[in-house]
Amino acid sequence: xxxxxxxxxxxxxxxxxxxxxxxxxxxxxxxxGSVVCIIGPSGSGKTTALRCINCLEKPDSGLIYVxxxxxxxxxxxxxxxxxxxxxxxxxxxxxxxxxxxxxxxxHYTTLENLIAGPRFVQGIPRAAATATAERLLEQFGLxxxxxxxxAELSGGQRQRVAIARALALDPQVxxxxxxxxxxxxxxxxxxxxxxxxxxxxxxxxxxVTHEIGFARKLAHEVVFMDRGEIVESGPPGEILTxxxxxxxxxxxxxxxx
Ligand code: ADP
Ligand code: MG
Numbered sequence: 001x002x003x004x005x006x007x008x009x010x011x012x013x014x015x016x017x018x019x020x021x022x023x024x025x026x027x028x029x030x031x032x033g034s035v036v037c038i039i040g041p042s043g044s045g046k047t048t049a050l051r052c053i054n055c056l057e058k059p060d061s062g063l064i065y066v067x068x069x070x071x072x073x074x075x076x077x078x079x080x081x082x083x084x085x086x087x088x089x090x091x092x093x094x095x096x097x098x099x100x101x102x103x104x105x106x107h108y109t110t111l112e113n114l115i116a117g118p119r120f121v122q123g124i125p126r127a128a129a130t131a132t133a134e135r136l137l138e139q140f141g142l143x144x145x146x147x148x149x150x151a152e153l154s155g156g157q158r159q160r161v162a163i164a165r166a167l168a169l170d171p172q173v174x175x176x177x178x179x180x181x182x183x184x185x186x187x188x189x190x191x192x193x194x195x196x197x198x199x200x201x202x203x204x205x206x207x208v209t210h211e212i213g214f215a216r217k218l219a220h221e222v223v224f225m226d227r228g229e230i231v232e233s234g235p236p237g238e239i240l241t242x243x244x245x246x247x248x249x250x251x252x253x254x255x256x257x
Pocket of ligand 1: 021022042044045047
């Protein structure tokens with residue numbers, strides 16, 4: 001078998017929930033340092049794809065590599081076997097996820113949200129974790145919010161904290177699942193700016209979003225999913241301007257209407 005060279009490499013991923021096929025043979029190679037935007041209608045499998053990459057969901061079949069390492073399973077003398085909890089925790093370190101609904105720790109301050117993962121999951125000493133967190137808060141314009149609790153922040157600020165928290169884990173890949181879709185329109189811009197800052201640091205990003213302007217500006221590749229499959233993909237200038245499939249054409253008409 002040829003060795004993967006992409007930072008994230010999905011090969012023939014299938015996933016069903018009961019009778020629902022969420023992913024029906026998804027293959028996708030994401031080069032290191034690139035930004036891939038995934039678009040597609042509700043229920044097309046976008047979240048499930050991200051959750052599989054982050055080991056929150058286990059594919060029924062297919063292989064996932066992050067930085068050349070298998071995720072969710074390990075090779076043994078008996079062939080591929082399911083990874084145990086400890087192994088999954090280790091594999092998960094390569095990726096961090098930013099969710100639609102922030103998922104901050106409500107009883108932690110901004111600063112504590114940023115240092116919890118590095119300290120308790122990665123075992124980084126408090127002083128070092130704090131220094132990294134403070135640098136990130138500065139960078140994301142959140143220094144004055146270091147002692148605020150999530151309930152005291154606007155939606156845009158919460159999502160910027162969630163993005164800084166993902167970076168604090170120093171992952172190779174950051175997965176964004178519709179990071180602006182729960183926000184009031186006037187708060188979307190600041191979050192997109194924060195994501196642009198992440199891209200500028202050369203992180204590999206997989207972004208589920210319907211912010212076509214963001215995709216046009218920053219994506220190296222746009223992937224259109226429908227009914228658990230990648231229907232088409234390509235550079236934003238091509239795929240968003242000149243869709244090849246009727247399904248993508250209709251989808252773009254809807255979201256741009
Ligand atoms: P998207 O993010 O594109 O809206 P999802 O990946 O969330 O799509 O869902 C794909 C399909 O899988 C949908 O039909 C959804 O209802 C189903 N699905 C997702 N997660 C579960 C689950 N935990 N249990 C049952 N069905 C699920
Ligand atoms: Mg989703």
